Amino acid sequence: MTTPTTLGTGEASTRLHELTVLDVRTPGEYAGGHLPGALNVPLDQIQRALPDIRQAAERGDVLVVCASGARSENACRILADNGIATATLAGGTGAWAADGHDLHRPEGAARSTWGMERQVRFTAGTLVLLGLILGLLVHPAFQLLSAGIAAGLVFSALTNTCGMAALLAKLPHNRPRAADLDNTLAKLRSR
Structure with a gap:
């Protein structure tokens, strides 16, 4: 190697x-x-x-x-x-x-194309906020969505990988x- x-x-x-x-x-x-x-x-x-x-x-x-x-x-x-x-x-x-x-x-x-890091931050923030709002208004179990995203971000930082970026890379605007x-x-x- x-x-x-x-x-x-x-x-x-x-x-x-x-x-x-x-x-x-x-x-x-x-x-x-x-x-x-x-x-x-x-x-x-x-x-x-x-x-x-x-x-x-x-x-x-x-x-x-x-x-x-x-x-x-x-x-x-x-x-x-x-x-x-x-x-x-x-x-x-x-x-x-x-x-x-x-x-x-x-x-x-x-010229305003969002980089992957910005896409990840937006998506993670949106999902955390959604989990909190739905947890308050609909059912507390929705807060697990926020916890799952938080755990994913910690794992991402520890491993220097990003599963959310891998998923977002598959969206049409990110694919060749x-x-x-x-x-x-x-x-x-x-x-």
Whole structure:
């Protein structure tokens, strides 16, 4: 198994022209802004893209990015388990933008696209509030919904995983159309 390296935003910026950059966020997040030249291969599609990523890694270095670094670390582990050497961007696109680097957006992309973290916070907050309100107005058992969400958030923090994000990633606005992913994989093969 290969160990992924971590690149800071400065080093990634100077080497961007020589890197194959894979953005493992959802298509909606990718449309909200990504590193120049990054290709969108959502985390849940990494297995499908393995042959093309392996070819890209044989031609040069692969940098995996996400919003903060957690999903890209997961992707790097999957790739490492398959013998593919990769690097991850320290702090993700958040750190990239905070350090003054430009994020590119596809033509016509909405600028108000919610990132996965924001989607999770909204959904969790809504479900907790719903559980509390229904627990007060309908039946106390509805408060178990709030307790379940709280337990899920604690588990998420302890394991650095997020089941709710995995579920939300399956919503239509967070999923690539098959043609989009096929197009991305064709671009990856041609690099």
